[in-house]
Amino acid sequence: METKRVFKLNCCFTAVLTAVATIPAVAAAKSNSTQARVHTLEDENAELRRQVEELQAKLRDAQENTAKQGVVPAAANPFAAKEVARTAAAGGAKDKAAGEMACGAQMAGGGSGMKMEPGSQFYFNPVFGGLDMFHTHPKGMWMANVKWMHSQDNGLMAGTSPVNPQNVYTGTKNGVPSKYPYMMPATGQTMDMFMFMPMYGVTDDLTLMAMINYQYMSMPMVMNMGMRMGYMTEGMAPMDSGGLGDTQVDAIYKIGHWGQHNLTGTMGLNIPTGSTSQQTANMMGGDNQPAQILSPYDMQNGQGTVNLMPALTYQWLSDDALWNLGGQASGVYHIGTNNGYSMGDSVTLSAWGQRAFGDATTWLRAKYINTAQIYGSNPNMTKSTYMGNGAWLMPDYNPQNYGGDVLNMLVGGSYQYHGYSIGLEGGIPVYQDLNGIQLRNSWYLNAGFQAMF
Incomplete structure (x- = not known):
């Protein structure tokens, strides 16, 4: 009986030692996995930031181009008219020039009054x-x-x-x-x-x-x-x-x-x-x-x-x-x-x-x-x-x-x-x-x- 008890105690002790020895390895594996996920997320965020910067640059170019042709964003329009894109970068004039201007809505507001979008004078x-x-x-x-x-x-x-x-x-x-x-x-x-x-x-x-x-x-x-x-x-x-x-x-x-x-x-x-x-x-x-x-x-x-x-x-x-x-x-x-x-x-x-x-x-x-x-x-x-x-x-x-x-x-x-x-x-x-x-x-x-x- 005593021999069996000693055997059981040895088994338990061995299991405890094995578990204790395994903890650092598991922790290390988890740490490596977390670090890899962090690196992946950082790479994805970097790509998203690059895309946002690229879109912001395109938007600035589009705003500069539309400003040269007298288009004012809809928020500045006293009649809440849609903005007419005058260049391909701004959304394609081919599709919007005739469609939106047909209703004569391109009115630009300003401190000195209103200015018509180029071409809209046909309709007024x-x-x-x-x-x-x-x-x-x-x-x-x-x-x-x-x-x-x-x-x-x-x-x-x-x-x-x-x-x-x-x-x-x-x-x-x-x-x-x-x-x-x-x-x-x-x-x-x-x-x-x-x-x-x-x-x-x-x-x-x-x-x-x-x-x-x-x-x-x-x-x-x-x-x-x-x-x-x-x-x-x-x-x-x-x-x-x-x-x-x-x-x-x-x-x-x-x-x-x-x-x-x-x-x-x-x-x-x-x-x-x-x-x-x-x-x-x-x-x-x-x-x-x-x-x-x-x-x-x-x-x-x-x-x-x-x-x-x-x-x-x-x-x-x-x-x-x-x-x-x-x-x-x-x-x-x-x-x-x-x-x-x-x-x-x-x-x-x-x-x-x-x-x-x-x-x-x-x-x-x-x-x-x-x-x-x-x-x-x-x-x-x-x-x-x-x-x-x-x-x-x-x-x-x-x-x-x-x-x-x-x-x-x-x-x-x-x-x-x-x-x-x-x-x-x-x-x-x-x-x-x-x-x-x-x-x-x-x-x-x-x-x-x-x-x-």
Whole structure:
């Protein structure tokens, strides 16, 4: 028994010694493993620090490049607009220039006001208005546009050929009946229209716009009654008309953008707030004639009907945001009639090319308009101006002498300073094919001022 006890004690003692001898080895192994892990973590941290430093260097380069081109970070933007990357290092201008700028959101703030991102001035042009607008605004942004439009008509035209006013008369001349039996042909017409257009971005994709206008028109005339009296021009004051015109409201929706390509849709509504009861002195005179008669259709301030005005606009913006090319198809459809008539429906096709030079922009655009004749007639107007046997007091009283095809070429320029811009555009018709006999379009002039806030 004693021997067994001694054997057991020896075994226990041996086990204890073995365990004690193993502890340093295990500790050393654990220490080596910990040191290896520490070295690994230090290497990983060093690599992460190197990557961070590399990214910081790239970010500094990108900020320097974007600063050279006038881009301000979104945090400094008063409208919280996204920053547009102008270089590949800043994120790729090819993908963002057209897409982000299509909504016109690139507004840079500063102590002296606002500055447009290069290229964005394409979308804030004070000369364009109504269906000519082809962009949306950022959510919560207001823009006010004041525009003056002048048009000048000189001489008469039938189809594509000019007509001498001496060949417009009633009765006969040298035994020859008149081809154009009108007593008082107009020799010209001027129209000045002043428009005020507030716009508001409901969302980044939807902008609402209204257009209120005041217009003034003047039409000089001559009187020709064939061989009986000849011309009578002395003492004939021009026919004048003026006042508040129709009101237009538009909803502009950004359908989408694909890289450098953008598509925008517009639905406009004409509200007949302009007068259609403007009167002028009765040149016929006589005891049985009223002193005043209705002015002709083109001398009325409004159209008298609710009109639908849809438009679809495509535009392309170059990588460097220096070129903007686009086109638009729009139309005017008159709903119902007013006193038995409605002005002719129309279709307009436009194309343009714009070039930016810093804060200045120039452009060239073509505008083709096809307009139908007046539908129906105003019986009160016909009663006092139709003389029988195909003769009328003036060509403008005959509903058939309206509409046709006109192609205009226009050139213009605008300048952007912070949140304000001014613009000027002039144009002439290069082709006209008019229904019946009408005044011939001569030239156009548009000017505008715009403020964004």
